[in-house]
Amino acid sequence: MSREAAGAAIRALRESRDWSLADLAAATGVSIMGLSFLERGARKPHKGTVQKIENGLGLPPGTYTRLVMADDAEAELAQLLATAVAEPAPSRPSTDIVVSRHSDTEVLEAHAEAHLESLNSLIARLPAETSNEYETYILSVIAQCVKAEMLAANSWRVAVNAGAESAERLMTHLKSLEAIRTGLLQRMPGAIATRFDQACTRSGLPESVIAALLGVSAEQMWDIRNRGVIPPGALPRVRAFVEGQS
Numbered sequence: 716m717s718r719e720a721a722g723a724a725i726r727a728l729r730e731s732r733d734w735s736l737a738d739l740a741a742a743t744g745v746s747i748m749g750l751s752f753l754e755r756g757a758r759k760p761h762k763g764t765v766q767k768i769e770n771g772l773g774l775p776p777g778t779y780t781r782l783v784m785a786d787d788a789e790a791e792l793a794q795l796l797a798t799a800v801a802e803p804a805p806s807r808p809s810t811d812i813v814v815s816r817h818s819d820t821e822v823l824e825a826h827a828e829a830h831l832e833s834l835n836s837l838i839a840r841l842p843a844e845t846s847n848e849y850e851t852y853i854l855s856v857i858a859q860c861v862k863a864e865m866l867a868a869n870s871w872r873v874a875v876n877a878g879a880e881s882a883e884r885l886m887t888h889l890k891s892l893e894a895i896r897t898g899l900l901q902r903m904p905g906a907i908a909t910r911f912d913q914a915c916t917r918s919g920l921p922e923s924v925i926a927a928l929l930g931v932s933a934e935q936m937w938d939i940r941n942r943g944v945i946p947p948g949a950l951p952r953v954r955a956f957v958e959g960q961s
Contacts, residue, residue: 719756721782724792726754728772738866741829742822743771770822823870824881827888830863834895841902850906853899854943860896861942867892896941908943911953914960915940929953 729739736747743750745767753760753768760768765779778792785791837856842848867889874882903909915925926936929952938944945953 717756717788718753718759718783720785720788721779722754722756724782724788725768725772725779727789728792729754734866735862738862739768739771741833742826743767744829745771771826773822823873824884824888827863827867827870827885827892830867831888831891831895834860834863834892838895838899850903853902857896857899857942858944860892860899864889864892864896900941900943903943906943907950907953907957908939908945910957912940914957917960918956925956929956 729736734742736750739745739750740747745764749760749764750768752758753764760779766776768774769776769778782788782791834856837859842852867885871882871885871889874885900906900909900912915922918925922936923933926933929936929949931939931946931949935946935949938946939949939953
């Protein structure tokens with residue numbers, strides 16, 4: 716019996732979905748410290764905590780106990796997940812959250828709602844516009860919003876594949892997250908990324924053409940416009956493009 720091996724398997728599953736501890740905390744209602752204790756096998760978790768984590772990850776009840784008892788926890792988890800998706804289903808990216816029943820998509824919807832509440836709470840604590848931390852804080856919230864959008868999009872695809880009623884509500888959450896990100900960018904009208912986004916709209920050029928002019932990839936182009944993240948070395952060209960569209 717090894718809580719350490721069981722916790723390591725849970726951590727590997729979380730990381731395979733590109734979830735941070737904060738993401739899993741939002742999905743389960745378990746504190747980051749409690750999740751950290753479980754993943755490290757530092758102490759025996761409460762039964763309610765285990766159930767919340769299993770629900771948040773879309774795992775069958777009793778999964779954690781089976782992992783603790785298994786000789787190879789990661790192999791046991793892989794077998795459980797393989798069983799959960801054994802029924803024929805449309806292929807989907809590996810980052811999708813695995814669910815086996817329509818009702819499980821309610822967990823995904825709760826996750827999206829938790830992200831919305833968390834982001835709105837962060838926005839409510841924005842520093843004063845005159846503060847040196849103002850733009851840095853906004854950019855950090857935008858980064859969290861982007862990750863929440865990616866997870867919500869994956870959840871929506873899972874719900875659609877499962878034919879779940881929550882698919883429409885998840886799309887509403889996704890649009891709300893997008894609106895939050897757009898609104899945050901508009902709070903920084905003087906920021907170079909915001910001015911660049913406006914310049915792109917005014918230019919009428921396809922993004923692929925603008926990306927080629929700047930010498931950046933399509934992914935980097937998206938990051939500049941939607942996250943305010945400018946790749947090293949591209950700032951002079953971004954500034955020149957903005958000035959050229961003024």
